[in-house]
Amino acid sequence: MILTRDNITNLNKDNRDFTLALTSGCFDLIHSGHIFYLNQMRSLAAGAKTLVVIHGDEAVSDHKSKPGDSRPIFPAVHRALILDNIKAVDYVYVWNGWEDVVELVRQLQPEILIGPEDSIARSDWKNSWRSIAVQIGAELKGVRRDGEDISTSNLLARIRNVS
DSSP, X not given: OBOOTTTGGGGSGGGOXXXXXXXXXXXXXXXXXXXXXXXXXXXHHTXXXXXEEEEOHHHHHHHHOBXXXXXXXXXXXXXXHHHHTSTTOSEEXXXXXXXXXXXXXXXXXXXEEEEEHHHHTXXXXXXXXXXXXXXXXXXXXXXXXXXXXXXXXXHHHHHHHHO
């Protein structure tokens, strides 16, 4: 289900009767690495409902675009539609920020926060997943990379080199 500003509050801790697992990311140009990640998220969530928060177009453009490489490839509405049709995902929400996604996490207070192992281990961010998990009393779980170097950025580089 794709959530909106009007119904995202239904997932606030006080408004739900289920465990919520949350992850976030760009999820631009969905590929097998994303599917691996989402399936691992579902497995780690162990019966919880899953929420994927995707970064809005402006945030993706600000953080992922490089000269000659305009991002996102797909607008948020398309990315949300694709994610909504992946069976490992229960809810999708577009958040029009980047690091301030922690505001939403604090609002919803999910019981489980999920992120890539290499990202959640970082403590140099002001609002790292680790510190947020401690603040809201959430369990922090890491998804390992699939072992292949599959990323949207790498795929785009390969596509440019072929054409």
